[in-house]
């Protein structure tokens with residue numbers, strides 16, 4: 538960390554949520570989304586509490602990304618409600634939802650490959666604030682100050698994510714693990730009040746995964762930011778999440794603490810019979826349990 542670096546909590550002051558601890562800030566009720574005959578989401582309800590790390594798991598096609606797409610206004614659900622900080626997100630445009638405090642890290646990286654790390658993060662700032670407005674043109678001096686303040690925030694995020702060495706590199710040139718970090722950085726630059734992470738460690742090696750887990754934990758510790766984590770990496774989910782929701786064919790089949798979910802017969806039953814399609818959730822849970830037991834036995 539350079540001498541001028543601020544703590545993340547000093548740089549990002551808009552992420553704070555004015556709600557009592559333990560209260561729900563995001564409430565999804567009876568959400569339903571159909572594509573023709575496919576029920577991508579089939580009557581799902583859940584809530585996310587202030588500062589909570591809430592995880593959504595389930596096999597491929599279970600509806601996890603579809604839920605994120607509804608939350609961020611990309612898909613319009615046919616039924617149900619989504620309330621965030623006392624306001625309905627239904628019908629709001631994606632950019633308005635982002636400005637209102639819902640930022641997202643995508644399953645497939647969505648950055649501008651030709652732009653540098655710095656510029657991709659600056660775009661995150663621009664999405665957060667009003668830019669290029671008449672006011673901006675009339676008060677050139679003020680706009681310049683705002684730009685400098687934004688630049689400083691972006692530099693703080695770059696320091697926090699330990700990507701200083703890549704600041705001036707076009708994103709397209711960067712290794713996958715670094716790109717994922719840049720995406721996390723862009724989401725942070727938007728100063729969200731909830732962060733949606735869609736498979737943040739997919740395709741990463743062990744070291745990259747551990748780094749990402751550390752950043753998620755640090756963001757949490759510094760900002761007390763609520764996060765929704767979609768992941769297939771069961772070890773990560775069971776380690777990090779306060780609560781876990783399990784989806785199967787668009788339906789919620791379980792919701793509870795990591796321990797409750799892992800031992801829920803409905804969860805275990807739902808994944809039997811998929812053995813010919815590679816490791817099932819039950820396999821993955823058994824594996825992460827075995828690792829945990831081995832670790833416990835060692836300590």
Ligand SMILES: Nc1ncnc2c1ncn2[C@@H]1O[C@H](COP(=O)(O)OP(=O)(O)OP(=O)(O)O)[C@@H](O)[C@H]1O
Nearest residue numbers: 572575576577595596597598599600601602603604
């Ligand atoms: N734009 C779309 N058009 C048609 N069907 C869609 C669309 N988006 C999602 N679906 C369908 O909705 C279902 C849920 O998909 P979704 O991408 O939400 O699953 P997922 O849980 O994120 O899966 P994965 O773990 O593979 O990312 C799938 O059957 C998928 O084919």
Ligand SMILES: [Mg+2]
Nearest residue numbers: 601602603644
């Ligand atoms: Mg998905």
